[in-house]
Amino acid sequence: MGSSIDLRDHMENDAVHNAFSKLVSGGKMGYKTVIEKKKVPPKCEKCGRGGDDGQKFCPQCGGKMSVPLTNCPGCRKPINEGQQFCTECGYKLK
Numbered sequence: 486m487g488s489s490i491d492l493r494d495h496m497e498n499d500a501v502h503n504a505f506s507k508l509v510s511g512g513k514m515g516y517k518t519v520i521e522k523k524k525v526p527p528k529c530e531k532c533g534r535g536g537d538d539g540q541k542f543c544p545q546c547g548g549k550m551s552v553p554l555t556n557c558p559g560c561r562k563p564i565n566e567g568q569q570f571c572t573e574c575g576y577k578l579k
């Protein structure tokens with residue numbers, strides 16, 4: 486077996502990462518294995534109107550659009566819309 490190839494030569498970090506990404510993403514190349522942040526559309530602070538991604542001001546009332554929190558800044562626990570405090574650590578969300 487003089488022609489055996491040392492696989493490690495072909496497994497540089499990127500290649501391994503891509504192969505792994507391909508595996509976990511079902512074939513999509515370049516898919517990052519990091520946990521993807523769920524995109525949350527911004528919401529008007531004034532009238533509560535849901536906006537589109539990238540909107541900074543409400544098209545209805547001109548109020549400021551802000552992206553609602555999806556995880557507690559204190560403990561990272563997912564929070565539900567309308568929650569005032571984190572149910573896990575008591576962090577004040579509003």
Ligand SMILES: [Zn+2]
Pocket residue numbers: 529530531532533534543544545546547548
């Ligand atoms: Zn508004």
Ligand SMILES: [Zn+2]
Pocket residue numbers: 557558559560561562571572573574575576
């Ligand atoms: Zn919390």
